[in-house]
Amino acid sequence: NAGVTQTPKFQVLKTGQSMTLQCAQDMNHEYMSWYRQDPGMGLRLIHYSVGAGITDQGEVPNGYNVSRSTTEDFPLRLLSAAPSQTSVYFCASSNRDSHWDEQFFGPGTRLTVL
Amino acid sequence: RKEVEQDPGPFNVPEGATVAFNCTYSNSASQSFFWYRQDCRKEPKLLMSVYSSGNEDGRFTAQLNRASQYISLLIRDSKLSDSATYLCVVNGAGGGNKLTFGTGTQLKVEL
Numbered sequence: 001n002a003g004v005t006q007t008p009k010f011q012v013l014k015t016g017q018s019m020t021l022q023c024a025q026d027m028n029h030e031y032m033s034w035y036r037q038d039p040g041m042g043l044r045l046i047h048y049s050v051g052a053g054i055t056d057q058g059e060v061p062n063g064y065n066v067s068r069s070t071t072e073d074f075p076l077r078l079l080s081a082a083p084s085q086t087s088v089y090f091c092a093s094s095n096r097d098s099h100w101d102e103q104f105f106g107p108g109t110r111l112t113v114l
Numbered sequence: 115r116k117e118v119e120q121d122p123g124p125f126n127v128p129e130g131a132t133v134a135f136n137c138t139y140s141n142s143a144s145q146s147f148f149w150y151r152q153d154c155r156k157e158p159k160l161l162m163s164v165y166s167s168g169n170e171d172g173r174f175t176a177q178l179n180r181a182s183q184y185i186s187l188l189i190r191d192s193k194l195s196d197s198a199t200y201l202c203v204v205n206g207a208g209g210g211n212k213l214t215f216g217t218g219t220q221l222k223v224e225l
Binding site for chain 1: 118122146148156157158159160163201205212213214215216217218
């Protein structure tokens with residue numbers, strides 16, 4: 001099993017550009033989440049999904065969109081990048097029995113917005 | 115007050131030492147508690163869940179004190195490989211069924 005994979009590992013954007021961060025998991029987990037991690041702050045939940053076709057907002061959803069068309073994939077879209085979105089983004093998944101318990105994280109995407 | 119609060123450290127300890135971290139949470143209705151480990155520039159990984167009765171996994175012991183709203187992590191016989199950031203994570207700290215992450219406590223184990 002590859003676990004949770006994320007692409008790209010690094011990305012530099014200019015203000016106003018859009019892009020999609022990819023996340024996939026091969027553990028057949030129903031629950032998937034996106035977090036951002038900034039210096040001096042804990043991981044903050046952006047969006048999450050409890051299954052294909054179902055998504056919901058987390059703590060800091062503004063400026064981001066998600067969709068969940070399959071169990072495996074949960075892409076995060078930045079609509080119009082801003083310097084405040086410079087961060088490390090982690091995708092995570094968990095199974096039904098441990099929904100908000102053990103989260104399996106991907107390796108992260110380091111995003112810089114100039 | 116932050117929903118989940120940790121001393122950022124760093125804690126610099128010699129190999130073989132015992133070190134303890136505390137974490138406080140603001141919502142008394144919080145449901146479950148965890149310690150995650152995060153190595154430099156890597157993703158967080160679950161270290162252990164924290165149960166009301168306390169639990170132990172090898173050199174690691176976690177305790178929960180609901181009355182005082184804190185959890186602790188004790189590491190005995192520290193190894194160089196224990197150097198990492200330890201994240202306190204609480205389900206329900208912010209209300210609702212979501213995880214709230216502390217900012218982490220950095221541990222450096224030295225020869």
